[in-house]
Amino acid sequence: MSGQSQAGFTPTGTIATAADRRRVVFATVxxxxxxxxxxxIYATAVGLVFGQLFFAPLGENSALIGFATVGVSFLFRPLGAFLAGHYGDKLGRKTVLMWTLIxxxxxxxxxxxxxxxxxIGIMAPVLLVLLRIIQGISAGGxxxxxxxxxxxxxxxxxxGIFGASPQIGVPLGLLLASGVMALMTVIAPGDQFLAWGWxxxxLLSVVLILVGYYVRRKVEESPVFTELAARKEKARMPIAQLFRKHLLLVIIAAFVFAGNNAxxxxxxxxxxxxxxxxPEGPIGLERGPxxxxxxxxxxxxxxxxxxxGWLSDRIGRRTTYVIGWVLQLVGVFTLFPLVNTGEIGLLFAGLAILTIGLGFTYGPQAALYAELFPASIRFSGVSISYAIGAIAGGAFAPTIATAIVSATGSTQAVTWYLAGMTVLGLxxxxxxxxxSGIPLGPDHEEEQSVSPIYGLAKA
Incomplete structure (x- = not known):
């Protein structure tokens, strides 16, 4: 039996109970x-304090340099994706997840x-960038x-709804990072925030990692990988197979994510x-609000x-995405007009409208990607497509936006840049x-290998 039936059977024939699935969802989230x-938390700190503490002595473009370090980590995501994809398809999904967390x-x-x-002078930004690179390798895997x-x-x-569980880790991570930073602006206001509050x-990450590690240890390995291992059908060189047979698919899948990520x-x-x-910009709001x-x-x-994610199980991944791209385009064109009012309530409204489209172009992604690639190279396929999409999309989006505003004195061109990336994703x-619903188990590799790209019969 391949894939997972509605009765709850895994590909190896064992029953996946509701408790098993709840444990997987909880651990994933x-x-x-x-x-x-x-x-x-790094990106938030760059926008608030790192320019002053680590990059200000480097010149008047310290803010631009700071945002560039956000993008540097993306250049190393493919390395993390290559390593995780290779070992994830050979040693298992769970093993890789434990190491990326640590x-x-x-x-x-x-x-x-x-x-x-x-x-310590110039060594401060050098060490900061090196640690950001390590973050990029981990995120890639x-x-x-x-x-x-x-x-x-x-x-x-x-x-779709199960796949949305790792996806909500992004807004939850943003919520937690922004919330903790906001709380610290209250506990350590003004110069204290610059001195130690940030x-x-x-440092709180140490506690969170221990919690995450404990939860992930309790989860069983993916049933698809378990069956591949039992049959000794794991790909010997999964990445080589991926690029030889599915290169165009990887590129198109990457552009789907790039449209959201930018x-x-x-x-x-x-x-x-x-x-x-x-404080020298056109708005000058306080950090906390x-x-x-x-x-x-x-x-x-x-x-x-x-x-x-839930809707994609009912109307399909593709249709949900198309709705999402339209909503995201609306959000792009309303974002800066609302932010530039300088009113905190309207700033929130602009961000909230934007996140509606972002949610619709992110929620179905896990299921969409998993259903694109054959079982034996699936980890490599989804990881590398995601990493390339992150570089093409979000890696230098803040840097590009900063450079555009610096050159033009306006956010209008930033809006058109974001609109262009949205259309690319569409x-x-x-x-x-x-x-949607294609069997995921190794019994159906031949069906999974048929290209999902319009106009191509085989990958």
Whole structure:
């Protein structure tokens, strides 16, 4: 028996109970939330304090340099994706997830202990970038494993909502990162926040990693991988097979994510936070209210992500995505007109409207990606597509936005840049057939290997 039936059987013939599935969902949500909290706390700090503490002595473009370090980590996501994909398809999804969690947490905690430029000079930003690179490697490996643990455990007709569980780790991580930072602006206001308050959220990562590690240890390996291992059908060189047979699919899938990621990184990359709180900028709002507004928008993002995952099980991944791209385009064109009013309530409204489209173009992604690739190379396929999409989309979106505003003095061109990325995501989506419900187990490799790209019979 392949895939997972509605009766709850795994590919190996054992019964996946409701309790087993709840445990997988809970572990996936907790683990990805911790991972993305660690990843986003850096971007939030770049927009608020790192420019002053680590990059200010480097010149008047310190803000631009700071946001560039957010993007640097994305360049190393493919390395994490390659490593995780290779070992995830050979050793299992669970093993890789444990290591990505530890790696991310260690890097984040060490950032919280770093001396600033004033103390150790140029070594401060150098060490900061090195730790950010480690975060990038970990993030590149995390997503694919979390996605497959959720989707490969799911009943066939509930893959969308199960797959949304790792997806909500992003808005939950943003909510947690923004909320903790906002709380620290109250506990350590003004100069105290610059002196030590910003460090606390990074050091808190140690506790969160311990929690995430404990929860993930309790979860069983993915049933699809378990059957592949039992049959000794694991791919010997999964990445080589992926690029030889499915290169075009990887590129198109990457563009699907890039359309979402470029827009999402206006907040997760720290751009809106830095733009709205810059005392020399056109708005000059206080840190605390802006962080609370971002945290509030993370809630709407979470809810729409879950809704989109659920809806994709009913109307298909492709249709849900198309609706999402239209909603995201609306959000893109309303974002800066509302943010630029300088009213905190309207800033929140702009972010909340934007996150509706973001949720609809993110919630179905886990199920969509898992259904695109054959079982034996699936971890490699979803991880590498995701990593490439992150580079093409969010890696330097805050840097690009900063450079555009610096050059033009206006956010209008930023809006058109984000609109263009949204349209790119829509085009990539329309190139793919909907494969909702396709069997995921190794018995159906031949069916899974038929290209989902319109116009191609075989991958």
């Amino acid at each position: 907790v683990g990805t939330t911790v991972e993305w909290y660690d990843f986003f 790696l991310m947490g260690a890097a984040t905690a060490l950032i919280g202990l770093l001396p600033t430029y004033e103390t 995390e997503w694919g494993g979390a996605v497959l643990m959720a989707v490969e455990h799911a009943p066939r007709r509930k893959r 460090r606390v959220p990074f 827009v999402g990184y206006m907040t997760t990359g720290g751009y809106i936070q830095g733009y709205a709180t810059n 802006v962080l609370w507004a971002v945290a509030g928008s993370a809630v709407t993002w979470l809810l729409t992500t879950l809704l989109a 085009i990539a989506t329309l190139l793919l057939r909907d494969r």
